Amino acid sequence: MQLEYFQMVDRISELDPAARTVRAECAVPESSPVFEGHFPGHPILPGVLMIETMAQTGGWLVMALHAFERMAFLAQVKEAKMRAFIGPGEALKAEASLVHDGSGYAVASARLFREGEGIAEAEITYRVMPFPNPALRARMLEMARRVQVPAELLHV
Amino acid sequence: MSATFNTVAGIISETCDIPREKITPESHAINDLGIDSLDFLDVAFAIDKAFGIKMPLEQWTQEVNEGKVSSDRYFVMKDLCANIDALTAAKPA
Numbered sequence: 001m002q003l004e005y006f007q008m009v010d011r012i013s014e015l016d017p018a019a020r021t022v023r024a025e026c027a028v029p030e031s032s033p034v035f036e037g038h039f040p041g042h043p044i045l046p047g048v049l050m051i052e053t054m055a056q057t058g059g060w061l062v063m064a065l066h067a068f069e070r071m072a073f074l075a076q077v078k079e080a081k082m083r084a085f086i087g088p089g090e091a092l093k094a095e096a097s098l099v100h101d102g103s104g105y106a107v108a109s110a111r112l113f114r115e116g117e118g119i120a121e122a123e124i125t126y127r128v129m130p131f132p133n134p135a136l137r138a139r140m141l142e143m144a145r146r147v148q149v150p151a152e153l154l155h156v
Numbered sequence: 157m158s159a160t161f162n163t164v165a166g167i168i169s170e171t172c173d174i175p176r177e178k179i180t181p182e183s184h185a186i187n188d189l190g191i192d193s194l195d196f197l198d199v200a201f202a203i204d205k206a207f208g209i210k211m212p213l214e215q216w217t218q219e220v221n222e223g224k225v226s227s228d229r230y231f232v233m234k235d236l237c238a239n240i241d242a243l244t245a246a247k248p249a
Binding site: 075076100101102103104105107125127 | 194197198200201204205210211212213214215217
């Protein structure tokens with residue numbers, strides 16, 4: 001994770017288009033400017049970044065299912081629960097499954113785990129639309145390679 | 157009123173917190189009921205699930221935005237329900 005760059009997913013460990021599921025590894029950094037303010041003397045991962053981690057994990061799934069021709073923008077978060085404090089240096093795993101692939105939108109169910117224990121969950125709705133410009137698509141493909149989305153799913 | 161109308165009106169009432177009695181076959185989902193685009197995603201999700209279809213919202217929106225059709229064609233309740241019935245009838249057996 002690079003919190004200040006909103007890079008929440010380190011590695012896609014599994015992405016199954018047929019099952020419409022994805023798993024990801026996300027290591028919380030030992031230090032980050034985020035922890036200086038959240039909170040002074042008691043650094044914990046902000047809940048909104050736990051949600052962002054789940055949203056990005058599901059987002060990689062949605063984009064892969066749309067052959068990286070479309071971007072998944074966060075539109076709605078429902079039933080979000082943060083069940084534990086997460087500190088610097090902790091190793092997290094995220095997983096998401098597609099609940100529905102609608103016309104111009106998608107809904108995923110996502111969870112976050114620490115050492116096998118579920119520590120957060122949410123139902124996430126995305127607006128799914130063509131990339132607004134080629135530069136963003138290129139950047140997302142570059143990031144997809146970095147997080148090791150299987151090459152055959154990049155469709156390039 | 158049709159079963160489809162009753163189902164869709166129930167979904168809209170519950171999803172958007174609109175009194176059920178305000179929703180009539182002549183109501184325009186956006187202009188009369190004030191459903192915004194984000195709430196309509198919730199409505200579309202619930203309709204897709206309830207009827208086992210995929211409403212072509214993007215196509216409808218594009219046609220309206222390009223001025224090809226009036227938004228009434230897709231977003232007045234009775235027309236919306238007729239479109240849902242057509243999509244349901246066209247589902248593979």
